[in-house]
Amino acid sequence: MAPTGPRAASGSTRPATRASRGGISKRRVAGKTDRDGDVSMDAPAGSGLNGGVAAGRGGTRGGRGARDSRGSTRAGSRITQNVKNYIGSRGSVATNKTHFNKVTLKVHGFRESKAALNDDGGRRSLIDFLERKASKDKKVTISKSVMDNEFFWISVNKDDVPDLLRLSGYSYAGAPITVTETTEKMPDASSTTLELKAKLTEVLARRYNPEQRLLDLSALGTDETLRSMDVFSQGSRAEKAFRALLRIATDQYTKTEEKNQAFEAVSIARNEIDDVGQVFQLAIDLPRLKRLDLSGNNLETLSKMSKWRHRFKNLEELHLIGNPVAAQSDLVAEMLKWFPTLQNLNGQQVRTRQEVAEYQKAHQPTPIPSLPSNLRDGENGVAPAFLQAFFPLYDTDRERLISEFYDDDSWFSLSVMLGSGRALPWKSYMKFSRNVHKTGSRSADTQQRLFTGGSLIADLWKALPPTRHPGMDQSHQWLVDCHTFPHLADPTGQGFSVGLIIVVQGQFEEADLSQNLFGTRTFSRTFILGPSKPNNPPPQHPYRVISDELTLHKWTPSPTQTPVPSTVTAPQQPAAPITIHVAAPEIIPTQPVQPAEPNDTLKAQLIQAISQATGMTAEYSELCLRGPANWNYELALQSFEQQKANLPPSAFLATA
Amino acid sequence: MAILSRERAVTASAEACEKFVETYYQAINSNKPVASYYVTDNTTYTNAGHPPADICINGQAGLTPKQWDDLLETQRKIPSASNTNPRYHPVRYEVESYDMHVINPDYRFAAPPALLVPDTSKPDLGAGIRLMMMLTVSGTVYFTSDRDGLKQHFNDVFILVPNWDVLAKHGSRAARKLLIASHSYRAF
Numbered sequence: 057m058a059p060t061g062p063r064a065a066s067g068s069t070r071p072a073t074r075a076s077r078g079g080i081s082k083r084r085v086a087g088k089t090d091r092d093g094d095v096s097m098d099a100p101a102g103s104g105l106n107g108g109v110a111a112g113r114g115g116t117r118g119g120r121g122a123r124d125s126r127g128s129t130r131a132g133s134r135i136t137q138n139v140k141n142y143i144g145s146r147g148s149v150a151t152n153k154t155h156f157n158k159v160t161l162k163v164h165g166f167r168e169s170k171a172a173l174n175d176d177g178g179r180r181s182l183i184d185f186l187e188r189k190a191s192k193d194k195k196v197t198i199s200k201s202v203m204d205n206e207f208f209w210i211s212v213n214k215d216d217v218p219d220l221l222r223l224s225g226y227s228y229a230g231a232p233i234t235v236t237e238t239t240e241k242m243p244d245a246s247s248t249t250l251e252l253k254a255k256l257t258e259v260l261a262r263r264y265n266p267e268q269r270l271l272d273l274s275a276l277g278t279d280e281t282l283r284s285m286d287v288f289s290q291g292s293r294a295e296k297a298f299r300a301l302l303r304i305a306t307d308q309y310t311k312t313e314e315k316n317q318a319f320e321a322v323s324i325a326r327n328e329i330d331d332v333g334q335v336f337q338l339a340i341d342l343p344r345l346k347r348l349d350l351s352g353n354n355l356e357t358l359s360k361m362s363k364w365r366h367r368f369k370n371l372e373e374l375h376l377i378g379n380p381v382a383a384q385s386d387l388v389a390e391m392l393k394w395f396p397t398l399q400n401l402n403g404q405q406v407r408t409r410q411e412v413a414e415y416q417k418a419h420q421p422t423p424i425p426s427l428p429s430n431l432r433d434g435e436n437g438v439a440p441a442f443l444q445a446f447f448p449l450y451d452t453d454r455e456r457l458i459s460e461f462y463d464d465d466s467w468f469s470l471s472v473m474l475g476s477g478r479a480l481p482w483k484s485y486m487k488f489s490r491n492v493h494k495t496g497s498r499s500a501d502t503q504q505r506l507f508t509g510g511s512l513i514a515d516l517w518k519a520l521p522p523t524r525h526p527g528m529d530q531s532h533q534w535l536v537d538c539h540t541f542p543h544l545a546d547p548t549g550q551g552f553s554v555g556l557i558i559v560v561q562g563q564f565e566e567a568d569l570s571q572n573l574f575g576t577r578t579f580s581r582t583f584i585l586g587p588s589k590p591n592n593p594p595p596q597h598p599y600r601v602i603s604d605e606l607t608l609h610k611w612t613p614s615p616t617q618t619p620v621p622s623t624v625t626a627p628q629q630p631a632a633p634i635t636i637h638v639a640a641p642e643i644i645p646t647q648p649v650q651p652a653e654p655n656d657t658l659k660a661q662l663i664q665a666i667s668q669a670t671g672m673t674a675e676y677s678e679l680c681l682r683g684p685a686n687w688n689y690e691l692a693l694q695s696f697e698q699q700k701a702n703l704p705p706s707a708f709l710a711t712a
Numbered sequence: 713m714a715i716l717s718r719e720r721a722v723t724a725s726a727e728a729c730e731k732f733v734e735t736y737y738q739a740i741n742s743n744k745p746v747a748s749y750y751v752t753d754n755t756t757y758t759n760a761g762h763p764p765a766d767i768c769i770n771g772q773a774g775l776t777p778k779q780w781d782d783l784l785e786t787q788r789k790i791p792s793a794s795n796t797n798p799r800y801h802p803v804r805y806e807v808e809s810y811d812m813h814v815i816n817p818d819y820r821f822a823a824p825p826a827l828l829v830p831d832t833s834k835p836d837l838g839a840g841i842r843l844m845m846m847l848t849v850s851g852t853v854y855f856t857s858d859r860d861g862l863k864q865h866f867n868d869v870f871i872l873v874p875n876w877d878v879l880a881k882h883g884s885r886a887a888r889k890l891l892i893a894s895h896s897y898r899a900f
Contacts (some may be wrong), residue, residue: 312860344860369858416862417791418790418791418792419790419791419792420790420801420855420856420861420862421787421788421789421790421800421801421803421855421856421862422786422787422789422791423787423853423855423862423864423899424769424770424783424786424787424897424899425770425772426770426771426898426899426900427770427771427772428771429771430768430771430772430773432773467813467814469811469813470811471809471810471811471848471850472809473808473809473850473851474808490811491808491809491810491811492726492729492730492810492811492812493733493807493808493809493810494809496730497723497726497727497729497730498723498726498727502722502723502726503719503722503723506722506813508718535771535898535900537768537771537773537896537898539766539768539773539894539896541766541871541893541894542762542763542821543816543819543821543844543873543893544815544816544844545816545817545818545819552821555815557846557869557871557894557896559867559869559896559898561867561898561900578865580848580850580867580869580898582846582848582869584813584815584846586815602813602815603813603815603846605811605813605846605848607809607811607848607850607867609850609865609867610852610865
């Protein structure tokens with residue numbers, strides 16, 4: 057047992073719920089800061105502080121017993137709490153956001169109470185006391201609190217203020233307290249917390265390798281900074297500090313995807329881990345980890361790893377050398393079972409990438425196979441002729457497109473699926489998006505965002521960003537399904553006529569000129585074509601667009617893997633010959649659509665090429681390539697030309 | 713015959729499609745067959761000489777509604793399981809967007825006389841019902857329980873026509889009011 061301070065003996069006064077064993081059980085974030093915001097840095101007696109791994113070993117061995125020791129757990133949890141407190145306060149206290157409905161009160165006098173000797177400075181019991189006593193007619197809750205040397209600052213609902221002010225003069229654990237309203241701003245979380253976080257952040261920064269996307273948390277017991285903080289000298293405390301480190305590292309990323317990309321590999325080698333339960337949090341915070349180094353620990357049997365069974369579903373590489381369990385004969389077979397994507401165990405290939413792919417394929421549903429475009433547009437090849445005329449005109453002369461194919465009864469609407477994750481903003485489309493799933497069928501938007509008649513549609517199209525669709529001859533860029541169907545109203549008002557439905561999937565490049573952004577969008581567009589009206593307006597073609605619906609999808613790499621049949625590229629005898637203006641495109645991107653982000657080698661080459669062409673440093677060249685340019689050499693150069701004047705001298709390589 | 717106002721047609725189509733989207737994808741996600749949603753099995757339509765619904769799934773055309781149900785079942789199947797003892801994994805279609813247009817505001821094929829305004833002095837019972845619509849639905853298909861696992865985008869386009877059997881009767885509010893005359897599906 058290693059009491060860490062004078063208050064260890066009073067551990068028994070803590071609520072029973074907090075007396076649970078160490079490990080990963082969730083703790084109520086009760087004491088956000090301790091009495092003076094201080095982290096106990098005094099070394100527990102008997103834990104080996106004096107030497108690296110050996111010290112760690114002593115610590116962990118003793119750790120099992122020590123985990124039950126309230127003293128040490130408390131010290132550790134304080135670290136976690138301080139960190140949590142800091143993190144929790146970022147969005148609220150620290151930003152000084154004004155909450156109109158909240159009032160800040162100061163409680164004074166509690167320092168003299170007996171409860172002030174509690175582990176958390178009496179904070180939890182003071183909150184309980186205040187809430188209990190104030191909740192007379194209605195339940196009063198304290199939403200936020202900060203304890204400093206003199207005052208206990210609380211934030212409560214405006215309506216609850218009288219109930220709390222009433223408590224002035226009440227006796228709390230033997231001491232009278234006063235409650236006053238204040239307009240002062242609540243103090244930030246204690247400076248110690250910030251200091252602690254800064255130290256841990258520094259440790260993390262030192263141990264992160266961005267090239268390998270590796271977070272190296274190996275041999276934490278020998279880390280000078282951590283040793284000076286005395287957080288890894290003892291098992292249970294180490295567990296908590298480990299969690300705090302992970303938390304700080306992963307909390308920088310609000311998007312799971314970015315987090316998983318940033319941390320592909322973690323090393324927790326040489327940390328005297330004898331059960332993965334001690335570092336279980338890793339499976340929670342980084343479940344998509346690809347490479348994990350556990351070597352040089354004390355894992356004796358598979359059962360000591362079983363908590364991670366069925367975790368890390370993307371794990372490709374695992375190192376266990378230096379653990380007793382590594383000698384176990386069935387290790388490979390078991391690990392293959394536990395981690396279905398594992399390819400490399402202890403530096404040996406245990407499965408090929410192809411085997412992993414096959415395994416995955418065999419264990420999950422198989423998407424319906426995709427066939428090439430399916431054109432059933434009757435004999436006369438209307439669909440290819442229409443599409444070949446449509447998209448070039450949409451890119452270059454939308455007004456003319458309207459006059460050729462649309463009439464007063466044509467309908468157009470577009471709908472947007474959010475969450476693209478690509479660089480292009482949705483702003484230009486959002487206010488026109490008729491996504492009934494979002495707006496609801498009875499919304500006014502459902503009426504207003506439906507554009508009827510050529511002139512309204514033309515006005516809308518003027519407001520939409522310029523686009524550039526790939527040529528229909530690039531058949532791998534397109535998927536077109538179409539067929540004729542009966543029972544459209546005949547324009548003469550007599551009987552039925554035959555219609556043609558054309559569904560197109562593809563991508564187009566877009567230029568948002570207002571913000572100077574370029575990018576690619578994935579879209580579907582559905583047309584209903586029907587016979588032209590006899591005389592109004594004079595028909596340019598025997599058919600017209602009855603309905604045109606554009607859906608903008610979340611960006612997906614490429615809609616097709618298979619080429620479309622040549623009927624799209626070589627229409628035989630279009631029903632009506634269409635002459636297309638060969639007008640110069642309004643927007644500049646000339647590169648073909650880039651289907652996906654290139655691999656690292658290609659990226660490096662692109663960076664080098666841009667650097668040579670512009671004289672910029674590799675860093676700035678990469679900046680140009682990222683973002684809207686999306687690794688498109690031409691677009692990156694354009695972006696450079698536009699931004700050239702604004703670049704700092706440091707962006708350029710020193711001329712030799 | 714009074715021409716149906718645009719407003720009324722828009723509202724009627726939006727409400728009908730909202731209901732359709734809700735029930736159709738709910739059926740698919742709970743592994744129920746959807747063959748009965750198509751005109752193919754509707755005797756009112758087939759007796760009047762309507763061709764079977766045109767179903768084109770990922771470029772495969774000429775499918776029957778039953779074959780579409782089978783494709784969905786095959787898609788759910790876990791390949792490693794034996795054929796005698798098949799195992800399935802739920803495949804979830806999550807709709808994120810849909811939009812519809814009325815492409816024929818006075819659809820009369822196989823319509824019962826009562827809905828065809830026999831008498832101009834009476835209100836037009838069929839207005840807002842005799843609609844032929846084009847509906848596009850898109851979203852994500854999830855093939856595993858893990859949202860980051862295998863998934864695709866899907867884009868469904870339907871041509872919908874009135875289900876006269878239901879509409880001619882009164883008080884059949886809950887029943888299916890639309891039938892699918894054409895269905896083009898693409899997942900990518």
